[in-house]
Amino acid sequence: MRAVHRFTVLAHLPEPLRALGTLATNLRWSWHPPTQDLFAAVDPELWSATGGDPLRLLNEVPADRLRVLAEDEDFLARTRAVDDDLRRYLAVPRWYQQRQDEGAELPGSVAYFSMEFGLTEALPNYSGGLGVLAGDHLKSASDLGVPMIGVGLLYRSGYFRQSLSAEGWQVEHYPVLDPRGLALETVTGPSGQALLVRVAMPEGRTLLARIWKAQVGRVPLLLLDSDLPGNDDDLRGTTDRLYGGDADHRVRQEILAGIGGMRAVRAYCELTGHPQPEVFHTNEGHAGFLGLERVRELQDEQDLQFDPAVAAVRAGMVFTTHTPVPAGIDRFPVDLVRHYFGDGSQQSLLPGVPTDRVLALGAEDNPGMFNMAHMGLRLAQRANGVSELHGKVIRKMFSGLWPGFGTEEIPISSVTNGVHGPTWSARELGKLLGESEMDSGAGLRGMEPVSDALLWELRCSLRQRLVEHVRRRLREAWLQRGASDLELGWCDSVFDPEVLTIGFARRVPTYKRATLMLRDTDRLRQLLLDSQRPVQIVVAGKSHPADEGGKAMIQKIVKFADRADVRHRLVFLPDYDMSMARYLVSGCDVWLNNPVRPLEACGTSGMKAALNGALNLSVRDGWWDEMFDGHNGWAIPNADGVTDPNRRDDLESAALYELITEHVAPAFYERNTDGVPGKWMSMVRHTLATLGPRVHSSRMVRDYVDNHYGPAACSVRGVSADGYRGAKELADYRARLHAAWSRVRVDSTEMSVDEHGPLLGSRVTVRAEVELAGLDPSDVDVEVVVGRVDDSDELYDFVAESMAASGDGRYQAEVTLPHAGPAGYTVRVLPQHRSLSGPAELGRVVLAS
Numbered sequence: 016m017r018a019v020h021r022f023t024v025l026a027h028l029p030e031p032l033r034a035l036g037t038l039a040t041n042l043r044w045s046w047h048p049p050t051q052d053l054f055a056a057v058d059p060e061l062w063s064a065t066g067g068d069p070l071r072l073l074n075e076v077p078a079d080r081l082r083v084l085a086e087d088e089d090f091l092a093r094t095r096a097v098d099d100d101l102r103r104y105l106a107v108p109r110w111y112q113q114r115q116d117e118g119a120e121l122p123g124s125v126a127y128f129s130m131e132f133g134l135t136e137a138l139p140n141y142s143g144g145l146g147v148l149a150g151d152h153l154k155s156a157s158d159l160g161v162p163m164i165g166v167g168l169l170y171r172s173g174y175f176r177q178s179l180s181a182e183g184w185q186v187e188h189y190p191v192l193d194p195r196g197l198a199l200e201t202v203t204g205p206s207g208q209a210l211l212v213r214v215a216m217p218e219g220r221t222l223l224a225r226i227w228k229a230q231v232g233r234v235p236l237l238l239l240d241s242d243l244p245g246n247d248d249d250l251r252g253t254t255d256r257l258y259g260g261d262a263d264h265r266v267r268q269e270i271l272a273g274i275g276g277m278r279a280v281r282a283y284c285e286l287t288g289h290p291q292p293e294v295f296h297t298n299e300g301h302a303g304f305l306g307l308e309r310v311r312e313l314q315d316e317q318d319l320q321f322d323p324a325v326a327a328v329r330a331g332m333v334f335t336t337h338t339p340v341p342a343g344i345d346r347f348p349v350d351l352v353r354h355y356f357g358d359g360s361q362q363s364l365l366p367g368v369p370t371d372r373v374l375a376l377g378a379e380d381n382p383g384m385f386n387m388a389h390m391g392l393r394l395a396q397r398a399n400g401v402s403e404l405h406g407k408v409i410r411k412m413f414s415g416l417w418p419g420f421g422t423e424e425i426p427i428s429s430v431t432n433g434v435h436g437p438t439w440s441a442r443e444l445g446k447l448l449g450e451s452e453m454d455s456g457a458g459l460r461g462m463e464p465v466s467d468a469l470l471w472e473l474r475c476s477l478r479q480r481l482v483e484h485v486r487r488r489l490r491e492a493w494l495q496r497g498a499s500d501l502e503l504g505w506c507d508s509v510f511d512p513e514v515l516t517i518g519f520a521r522r523v524p525t526y527k528r529a530t531l532m533l534r535d536t537d538r539l540r541q542l543l544l545d546s547q548r549p550v551q552i553v554v555a556g557k558s559h560p561a562d563e564g565g566k567a568m569i570q571k572i573v574k575f576a577d578r579a580d581v582r583h584r585l586v587f588l589p590d591y592d593m594s595m596a597r598y599l600v601s602g603c604d605v606w607l608n609n610p611v612r613p614l615e616a617c618g619t620s621g622m623k624a625a626l627n628g629a630l631n632l633s634v635r636d637g638w639w640d641e642m643f644d645g646h647n648g649w650a651i652p653n654a655d656g657v658t659d660p661n662r663r664d665d666l667e668s669a670a671l672y673e674l675i676t677e678h679v680a681p682a683f684y685e686r687n688t689d690g691v692p693g694k695w696m697s698m699v700r701h702t703l704a705t706l707g708p709r710v711h712s713s714r715m716v717r718d719y720v721d722n723h724y725g726p727a728a729c730s731v732r733g734v735s736a737d738g739y740r741g742a743k744e745l746a747d748y749r750a751r752l753h754a755a756w757s758r759v760r761v762d763s764t765e766m767s768v769d770e771h772g773p774l775l776g777s778r779v780t781v782r783a784e785v786e787l788a789g790l791d792p793s794d795v796d797v798e799v800v801v802g803r804v805d806d807s808d809e810l811y812d813f814v815a816e817s818m819a820a821s822g823d824g825r826y827q828a829e830v831t832l833p834h835a836g837p838a839g840y841t842v843r844v845l846p847q848h849r850s851l852s853g854p855a856e857l858g859r860v861v862l863a864s
């Protein structure tokens with residue numbers, strides 16, 4: 016019999032236990048061990064049966080047990096203590112407030128938009144790294160006291176759950192989540208009715224969404240949900256799945272996340288008195304339509320024209336991109352976008368916002384496509400990649416938007432990702448090292464007194480716990496594949512708690528090369544079965560449902576792991592999620608990563624492993640390129656420049672086998688007289704001490720505050736003061752520039768050198784005549800650029816200096832020659848305005864020809 020409706024009955028807590036309800040619904044429990052211990056004490060068996068989910072625990076615990084606890088003075092005292100601790104956590108001033116007291120100009124609040132949020136396995140609303148990063152961002156913002164609101168969608172089936180067929184093929188399940196059983200509350204209006212967000216759809220329809228709120232420590236997270244009877248079936252399914260549909264489904268999700276999300280933020284702040292955000296951060300470009308909704312607001316409420324409105328919006332937008340390749344960019348057919356935006360009339364998606372201007376913001380080389388990343392860059396004054404290497408790669412990738420500039424001048428910076436320490440480091444380790452939420456990321460103080468022997472013992476117990484987890488999950492996986500319990504006795508002896516353990520777990524797109532280790536299966540078999548120095552490998556990861564290649568890779572691994580001779584040393588565990596990730600990153604000795612460089616924008620699982628004292632064994636890509644120092648792990652040599660992918664994989668896999676055989680395994684198995692691997696532990700210690708503070712997401716959030724949010728708040732105040740005078744001036748300036756620019760010219764240039772010729776370090780004078788085409792000299796900066804030249808006369812390693820105007824378009828500067836050898840110079844004209852973040856911002860430059 017199938018239920019016609021599903022609903023969840025919420026436990027009624029006895030009065031003395033009411034605080035448990037608050038503690039269960041603020042997700043801070045997910046990174047606060049004392050709160051977890053309190054819930055475990057309610058009913059230890061049920062706690063582990065629910066996978067450590069406080070809300071499910073409270074819903075399932077027998078009423079009798081609650082009555083007993085309500086009279087247990089010890090338990091009540093403990094509950095009060097934990098509750099007081101949460102109140103303090105929510106109220107006391109933190110790092111952000113300290114920065115404000117020191118006089119830093121910071122936004123009153125920041126809205127953070129993302130299509131997925133991975134906060135805890137108890138709220139499965141993420142697919143992988145991007146979502147977990149967003150979750151860690153909110154948690155660190157909370158720890159640091161950053162006034163932030165998260166915004167996203169709530170998916171009825173989240174991402175899929177993975178199992179395997181008997182043949183090792185990935186099978187997807189989409190269990191339906193009931194939001195009422197999750198740590199969410201409906202945002203309601205003054206009279207108690209659910210607050211609804213409305214977004215106009217074509218043909219006069221309206222998409223309705225309700226708002227769920229998850230509380231992440233101090234940070235509210237608003238999640239929009241279209242599953243309402245007021246929507247017709249087709250619109251109702253908008254938030255059914257994460258990354259599940261076609262372009263039409265996806266653009267609708269992104270319209271809801273951006274435009275609906277913006278409306279949800281406005282309504283929530285109005286209702287609760289939460290300060291309205293000044294700065295808007297988009298985690299990837301998916302929610303980028305939010306910028307257009309803000310344009311509409313400014314047109315309607317401040318009576319601005321489109322251009323000044325865009326200028327005002329840009330000032331407060333921060334755009335983070337995670338994609339290192341053009342193929343990864345989110346794009347839609349232009350006609351589809353036009354279909355949704357309509358004609359700008361009163362009934363359309365954004366009344367009064369001209370659709371042709373919208374389409375121009377997403378323009379790219381292909382006139383038929385609308386490019387979300389290009390719109391992101393055009394609507395944000397500040398943009399960044401997620402590691403230093405990724406920054407370099409995307410400055411080149413997007414250089415077409417800034418023609419005429421050197422790649423290092425492209426105004427896209429980088430903020431290296433991080434991971435939330437209290438979420439990802441094993442609690443035993445935090446305790447041993449004296450780390451707490453308040454000083455997390457401040458470095459592992461108090462570590463010196465911990466002996467190698469004690470630290471090793473801890474590492475061994477974490478490995479032991481992983482081995483037990485592997486055995487349990489492997490047995491479950493085989494039962495699902497159709498095996499019977501009787502034939503699964505061998506599962507109890509897979510893995511050995513004494514053996515060097517390597518982990519590899521992540522999504523399975525082709526570039527991550529999950530099967531690189533299988534390149535030479537004989538060689539791999541030798542490594543696994545070595546009589547002196549064996550290794551064991553645990554692999555996990557989901558493939559996107561539409562990616563047959565990824566599923567074939569999983570099958571290849573599973574088939575190998577099924578072989579009777581190696582199955583005790585290599586396992587594939589289905590259904591990778593945050594819970595499994597915690598076992599893996601804390602229990603593995605070595606964390607393996609072998610993407611095709613430079614396709615891993617950052618990668619974060621290796622950071623989680625490092626926080627637990629695991630050593631990274633990775634291609635120098637993403638974060639590892641900037642943080643590998645020769646003592647904190649190993650760099651797999653990469654065959655840069657080899658274009659044949661087969662040969663590259665041969666070379667890199669051979670290098671991987673050799674590294675493990677010659678370096679990794681010997682270091683692990685070389686023991687002191689007390690059985691402790693001395694060299695290994697010195698690397699572990701070095702990793703904990705030096706990587707700990709750098710990979711922590713509190714470092715990342717502080718970087719965003721200091722380098723992006725703070726400066727953006729200043730820009731916003733600059734353009735919005737005095738009835739948006741700055742925005743109007745900037746728009747006027749841009750229009751003036753636009754009208755004149757094609758006629759601006761550098762007419763002549765000359766360099767005068769003294770009789771000794773150009774010498775390194777000598778001063779030379781450069782003169783130029785410039786046609787300003789009616790612009791005022793103060794509208795532009797004229798620069799001389801001097802540097803090295805390559806064979807085709809391209810300048811590189813250059814320095815640029817402003818030239819002084821001496822009237823009549825004449826300019827002059829004295830420069831010092833910076834390099835010996837082939838050199839060159841040119842003169843260029845750049846826009847100059849106090850509201851621009853830099854000379855390259857508008858992508859306009861006139862070069863001497």
Ligand SMILES: *Cc1c(COP(=O)(O)O)cnc(C)c1O
Binds near residue numbers: 144591619621623
């Ligand atoms: C950390 C994490 C990821 C991201 O791993 P990468 O190394 O960036 O690929 C993906 N999935 C889960 C469940 C994670 O916890």
